[in-house]
Amino acid sequence: MSQSQELSSASSQTVVDHLGKQGVLLVNLGTPDAPTPEAVKRYLAEFLHDHRVVDLTRWLWCPILHGIILQTRPKRVAKAYQSIWTEQGSPLLAITQQQAQALAAQLNSCLGIDIPVEVGMTYGNPSIARALDVLMAKGVEEVIVLPLYPQYSATTTGAVFDQLARAVAKRVEFPSLTFIRDYYQSQYYIEALACSVEQHWLEKGRGERLLISFHGIPQRYADNGDPYPEHCKQTAQALAQRLGLRESEWLCSFQSRFGKEEWIKPYTDKVIEQWGQEIAQLDVICPAFAADCLETLEEIQVENKDYFLESGGKVFNYIPALNCQPAHIDMMVKLVMAKLHQRP
Numbered sequence: 380m381s382q383s384q385e386l387s388s389a390s391s392q393t394v395v396d397h398l399g400k401q402g403v404l405l406v407n408l409g410t411p412d413a414p415t416p417e418a419v420k421r422y423l424a425e426f427l428h429d430h431r432v433v434d435l436t437r438w439l440w441c442p443i444l445h446g447i448i449l450q451t452r453p454k455r456v457a458k459a460y461q462s463i464w465t466e467q468g469s470p471l472l473a474i475t476q477q478q479a480q481a482l483a484a485q486l487n488s489c490l491g492i493d494i495p496v497e498v499g500m501t502y503g504n505p506s507i508a509r510a511l512d513v514l515m516a517k518g519v520e521e522v523i524v525l526p527l528y529p530q531y532s533a534t535t536t537g538a539v540f541d542q543l544a545r546a547v548a549k550r551v552e553f554p555s556l557t558f559i560r561d562y563y564q565s566q567y568y569i570e571a572l573a574c575s576v577e578q579h580w581l582e583k584g585r586g587e588r589l590l591i592s593f594h595g596i597p598q599r600y601a602d603n604g605d606p607y608p609e610h611c612k613q614t615a616q617a618l619a620q621r622l623g624l625r626e627s628e629w630l631c632s633f634q635s636r637f638g639k640e641e642w643i644k645p646y647t648d649k650v651i652e653q654w655g656q657e658i659a660q661l662d663v664i665c666p667a668f669a670a671d672c673l674e675t676l677e678e679i680q681v682e683n684k685d686y687f688l689e690s691g692g693k694v695f696n697y698i699p700a701l702n703c704q705p706a707h708i709d710m711m712v713k714l715v716m717a718k719l720h721q722r723p
């Protein structure tokens with residue numbers, strides 16, 4: 380072997396050794412352990428105590444949360460969870476775990492080595508702290524954190540960062556962390572969404588309009604500088620442009636309001652009621668959700684479908700989240716590889 384061959388083989392071995400010490404932490408919101416009022420209460424209590432999610436002062440918020448919300452909401456929401464629960468458990472967790480397996484397999488086939496991929500949830504199980512434990516037990520020294528929120532919001536992505544910091548605060552030693560903050564403009568993400576819509580049109584026919592519905596946040600949070608609404612609008616615009624839609628054929632709206640204060644507008648349910656009076660066939664896609672969950676399978680596919688049909692619409696089609704579609708897993712591979720290859 381020549382000197383230059385030896386050098387290049389030694390340096391590629393270094394790269395492989397280095398890649399071998401990296402791992403991926405895939406994060407999503409979290410979900411109850413069971414579709415029961417008790418489990419939903421535990422989940423909501425953890426979620427709704429997070430200052431990132433509800434920023435009201437505790438002396439004002441805790442009496443409302445403990446005295447009203449946690450007394451009434453768990454029973455109602457548990458029924459909704461029961462209607463979407465699967466043999467594998469909550470769709471959000473089951474799909475995120477399948478995504479992790481698919482991502483690990485795809486990384487392995489691209490790189491020829493095992494890059495461990497673990498799931499951590501911001502609230503509930505498996506926690507981010509546990510996922511870090513598992514990665515470290517596998518010898519991982521550098522973790523690429525991919526929160527499955529394409530659009531950054533302090534309420535979601537910011538909360539992931541806080542949980543990571545809390546997990547790390549309890550340790551003497553912890554891995555290097557690389558944080559993927561957002562991917563709302565990624566060409567691979569927009570392309571995956573567009574292909575999903577086109578495939579849906581081929582299989583189910585094309586609606587007269589496409590509603591691009593995102594989870595909302597309180598208007599006050601946007602006024603305080605949360606860039607989430609702007610990220611959503613840019614994703615929606617890029618998708619509509621890629622699909623060649625005219626202005627009159629699509630709209631960006633916001634769903635899943637919580638509480639009494641004003642949230643960012645237009646509201647998905649109001650748009651859907653209005654459109655039920657104007658058109659016969661509607662398609663709805665929810666690009667903020669990387670995996671189908673309560674907010675898509677129940678709120679959109681059941682509740683909002685009813686609003687559309689009750690107000691006069693005839694055909695309502697929900698276009699599923701990207702879930703484990705190959706283009707979605709490829710997008711995750713691209714996001715992760717960009718970080719892996721940044722390393723020396």
Ligand SMILES: C=CC1=C(C)c2cc3[nH]c(cc4nc(cc5[nH]c(cc1n2)c(C)c5CCC(=O)O)C(CCC(=O)O)=C4C)c(C)c3C=C
Pocket residue numbers: 408409410411423432433452456469471528532534535594595596597607635637667668671672673674
């Ligand atoms: C003040 C309350 C909430 C904010 C702000 C909020 C932002 C937000 N949430 C998601 C993604 C998901 N939310 C989900 C459920 C859910 N969200 C809230 C409240 C706020 N969300 C509640 C109370 C719940 C639980 C259900 C209910 O009681 O109505 C889920 C689904 C979880 C599941 O188990 O399936 C997701 C996903 C985003 C993206 C976001 C802001 C950008």
Ligand SMILES: [Fe+2]
Pocket residue numbers: 428441444445
């Ligand atoms: Fe409290």
Ligand SMILES: [Fe+2]
Pocket residue numbers: 594635
């Ligand atoms: Fe939410």
